[in-house]
Amino acid sequence: MRTPLIATLTALALLAVPAFAAEQTREAYAAAVEPICKSNKAAADRLLGPVKGLVKNDKLKQAGTAFSKAATELEKTQKKLAVVPQPPADTAKLAKWLTEIKNEVALMRQISTKFRQGKKGPASSLAVTLQQNATKANNLVIAFQFNYCKIDPTKYT
DSSP states (O other), X not given: OXXXXXXXXXXXXXXXXXXXXXXXXXXXXXXXXXXXXXXHHHHHHHHHTTHHHHHHTTOHHHHHHHHHHHHHHHHHHHHHHHTSOOOGXXXXXXXXXXXXXXXXXXXXXXXXXXXXXXXXXXXXXXXXXXXXXXXXXXXXXXXXXXXXXXXXXXGTO
């Protein structure tokens, strides 16, 4: 008698999970992703905080290493963000936002490569592109009123 009851309750619980995910709100989504972004922001501040000084002092290889590590952290963050259930009405918008984050990872890796090659000018040009991409990404999700999921590479480059 207990086994069918347990099986029924388990089945109902499994059905409730997709129903909950389908009813995700912007507020709930923001609450779920902000801690992920907060962690990434802390890593970015730690890794990229000294970059302006490194570039100014022509320590380009160190700046390149910092960008490479920060790109890896952002890539991990993007993957974590991708699995968070999204509000159904915002799925397309959030997919574009996650794609822009992937683009930022690629740009950061390119910046890293240029710095490691000692190419300060091309790296700086890519940093401008990174800033433009960040603005584009932020504009996609402005309605979510993120604090930590806003991207601001201007303080690092």
